[in-house]
Amino acid sequence: MSDELASPHDQPMLLTEAELDVIESVDKVIEKSVANGAPRDAFRYIGDLRRSGHVAGLAMAKCLYEIKVRWDSFPTDDDFVDVAMAETGLGVGTIRKYTDLWEAIFMNPKIEAKVKEALTSKPIGSLYLLAPAAKEGQLEADDWKDAAKAPDRQSIREIVQRKRGMRGPANTALVLMLDRAR
Numbered sequence: 781m782s783d784e785l786a787s788p789h790d791q792p793m794l795l796t797e798a799e800l801d802v803i804e805s806v807d808k809v810i811e812k813s814v815a816n817g818a819p820r821d822a823f824r825y826i827g828d829l830r831r832s833g834h835v836a837g838l839a840m841a842k843c844l845y846e847i848k849v850r851w852d853s854f855p856t857d858d859d860f861v862d863v864a865m866a867e868t869g870l871g872v873g874t875i876r877k878y879t880d881l882w883e884a885i886f887m888n889p890k891i892e893a894k895v896k897e898a899l900t901s902k903p904i905g906s907l908y909l910l911a912p913a914a915k916e917g918q919l920e921a922d923d924w925k926d927a928a929k930a931p932d933r934q935s936i937r938e939i940v941q942r943k944r945g946m947r948g949p950a951n952t953a954l955v956l957m958l959d960r961a962r
Contacts, residue, residue, distance in 0.1 A: 789871025837904045844875060845882035881907050884914035891924050898928035906933040909940050918943045 795803075806825075813822040844864060851860040864875050885907060886896055891914075899907060910927055913919050919927070923939055930936045 787871040787873035790874050791869035793869060834903070838900060841878040841882040842886070845879045845887070848879050877908055880915065881911045884911040888914055892921070895924045895928045902936070903933065906936045909933070909936050913940050913944050
């Protein structure tokens, strides 16, 4: 999973032997790809890793949100965020970003189910751009459809800025677009 929503307070992770084996398996994938003269095998493997990370990010957002809304069901007097930080190693900012994202978009009854499904293909960082506008009810059905069709993060940023103007980090962000000539 990429760390698009990571905060400087997230703790490093100790990897298990099985997780380290995934890293070691890269050598076998590359050797097979070279032996077969097929770089696509290695790129397919990269695509699989990317999909796994993306799904893990969405599942983490949903899980954190679901635990948060059901926190009173657990026999504890501890604060949800404190326990989540201790158990996951995530910083408070990261936990809030993931729970806010899930609540604002995927629990939002104003967003059509098919649009939500299409949004699951978007990178977590792109989805997080939508969360504040979603929370404040600033996006209309057409905006959500545009976001679902948006080809990249910049397009989603433009949809949000069209509705909200230049607020928050978007107000001071420097965005560079490179046109790669071949």
